[in-house]
Amino acid sequence: MSMTMEDSIERWTDKRNTALVIEIIQGKTTVAEASQSFDLATSKIEAWVEDAKRGMENCLWANPLDIHESPRVCRRPST
Numbered sequence: 001m002s003m004t005m006e007d008s009i010e011r012w013t014d015k016r017n018t019a020l021v022i023e024i025i026q027g028k029t030t031v032a033e034a035s036q037s038f039d040l041a042t043s044k045i046e047a048w049v050e051d052a053k054r055g056m057e058n059c060l061w062a063n064p065l066d067i068h069e070s071p072r073v074c075r076r077p078s079t
Contacts, residue, residue, distance in 0.1 A: 009038060020045070021052045 009016060020038075023029045024045070031049065035042045 012040075017048050018052075021048050024049055025052070 020029075020034055024031060024034065029037075031042055031045045034040065034045055
């Protein structure tokens with residue numbers, strides 16, 4: 001993301017969320033730094049990071065969950 005304070009973001013798209021989460025996971029920034037820099041709630045950023053971790057874990061499972069049903073709830077497809 002590497003944005004300066006002058007760069008104002010009016011709307012956080014999925015693409016922007018993803019870029020920020022990747023920077024956090026890679027250790028380029030912290031949740032606290034991002035929260036302060038972009039005036040976002042720490043809990044919101046932490047939720048994005050947790051969602052990303054669950055999604056990555058799910059992709060590595062032999063039988064992935066159907067995460068497309070709901071972005072917050074992972075469910076196994078009914079058989």
